[in-house]
Amino acid sequence: MNKAIKSTSGTIKYRLKDVNSDKETSIILDYNFGRNNRIKFSTGYKVLPKNWDKTNQRIRAVSYIENREKVNSDLRLYSFEFLSVISYLTENEKQDREILKTILEKIIRGTNEDTNIKNTFFDFADDFIERKENQAKNIGAVKLSPITVRSYKQTINRLREFDKKLNYKLDFESIDLKFYYAFLKYMEENKYAVNTIGKHVKNLITILNRATEDGVNFNLKYKHREFKPVSEEAVSIYLTKSEIKALYDADLSKTKDWELARDIFLFGYYTGQRVSDYNGISSSQIKMFDDKQVFEFKQKKTGKKLFVPVHPKLQEIMNKRYNGKLPKKLNEPDINEYIKEAGRIAKINEPIIICRTIGGKEEVKEEAKYSLIVSHTARRSFCTNAYLSKMPTIDIMAISGHSTEREFYKYIKITPQERAVKIADSAFFKN
Known part of the structure; x- marks a missing residue:
């Protein structure tokens, strides 16, 4: 032996x-x-x-x-x-x-x-979301925003509805290509947009990857190349410098909620930050360097520490309406609602053609530009206008916090004509 x-x-x-x-x-x-x-x-x-x-x-x-x-x-x-x-x-x-x-x-x-202890898909998913929710609340290396946690919850709710409606008996073992196409069909029949469906598939894959890593899931059919998020290019606008000026100059004094949302939005534009960072800036974030005022940000999404000069327009807003102080925080859904009204008053009316696939059918309609303004439009507008003003890309990224030029260039929104005008100002075309 x-x-x-x-x-x-x-x-x-x-x-x-x-x-x-x-x-x-x-x-x-x-x-x-x-x-x-x-x-x-x-x-x-x-x-x-x-x-x-x-x-x-x-x-x-x-x-x-x-x-x-x-x-x-x-x-x-x-x-x-x-x-x-x-x-x-x-x-x-x-x-x-x-x-x-x-x-x-x-x-x-x-x-x-x-x-009788069994890790079902929904048991694991609930536990996964609970942990992510606690991550979002607690101090840690990486925090998830409440919006991301809510997105996971929405995905599981859609899957539960699917499971109940079709009596699919959804569990790890039943998640394969047959399920994938059945789920897509169900979502289309319920009039969900393509990118919404894609978001739920992406969230599902994230949960399945974690279950596999934790040794709970052994069915890898979800890794098939056809099992992937569907998507179509979303309409992402930016406001030109003249539209930003019109927004700044708009008289909103009779509707204080709209005025506050507009001012918060402009803080986002002139700092280039995400709404989670620019909404609710505190006076303790204003620092002095070589007699220059700058905002200090620690981005909630990335943890990066950034320094952004305080734009004169922001100082004007603070002095004119907030006794030299910063505007108070406003709920993001309210910002998204009120900033559209502010844009309407500012006559940001350019017609925008919207093409979306909803319920498996392409829909084309025209909307006024102001109706598409959201909190994130501020950051996108900063990046695009700073680029068009010929600010060095490395300096824009130092403010926005983008890690790579590839990600930055995917982010800015300019027309081919605007790019041609910018290129025409390069040294190559001067001689």
Whole structure:
């Protein structure tokens, strides 16, 4: 009998999926093997963070948790059986993620068959969204905006509606190309726009990728090249310098909500920031460098720290309507509603042709430009007008926070004629 000592080459650790949750959260098995190699696998058990002993990686001895000894015993058993099995693998097999996940699946799912614990797609999705929601609320390395969290929730709601309407019995195993085309058809029949459908497919793929990484999903049919978000080019406008001036000059004094939304929008335009950063700027963000006033931003989406000169127009707004202070914060939906009214008063009436696919049918209609203005139009207008004013791209990116020129050029919106005029001013065409 061979009694030689065999190495596992890895370590097991149990942790909670979300230590900041105020609800029960999943207990995750982490297996670290080799450099930068890690497998995360759900044990199927959940516990309140306050009842988890992080040091000993066990449920605390709390009297009202009746099955704590069973859970702790299972956790010990999972570790023992897993390390026992992999000790007999070849070195190559010990580095094969799929083999390791299969072993964990057999050990953990098999052991839990009599406990009725099962990670269904909707269970996992709800847990995923809860964790993302807590990420958005808590201080951490990466925060998700409430809008992104809401988008995930909308996707799961649409999938639940689909599942109920068609009695599809949706779960990880049933998510394949047949499901994909059935879901697209369902969304089209319910008059959803192409980009809305694409958003939900994209969110679904994100959730499935995470479930696969966590060792909960083993069905990879969603990775088929046809299983992808659908899209069409969206209409994204920018306001020209003359339209910005008209907006600035518009008399909105009789409707203070519109006036506030307009002023907040102009702060977005003259700083080039996202609405999450320019809506609610505080006086503590105004700094002095070499006798120049600048705004200090730490972008909520990227975490980047940026410095933007305080434009004279913003100082005028502060002095004229806010006693030298900054405008108060306004809910983003209200900004989007009121800025359209401000644009209407400013007579930003250029007709814009809109082509959209809704319910599988192309719709073409004409809308006044002011009706398309939203909070994000401010940032896009800054980038485009700064580019047309011949501000160096590297300086524009230093303000906007774009990481690459490729992303920046995808962002600006100019016509071929405007680009030709800008090119005509280059040194090549001067001689």
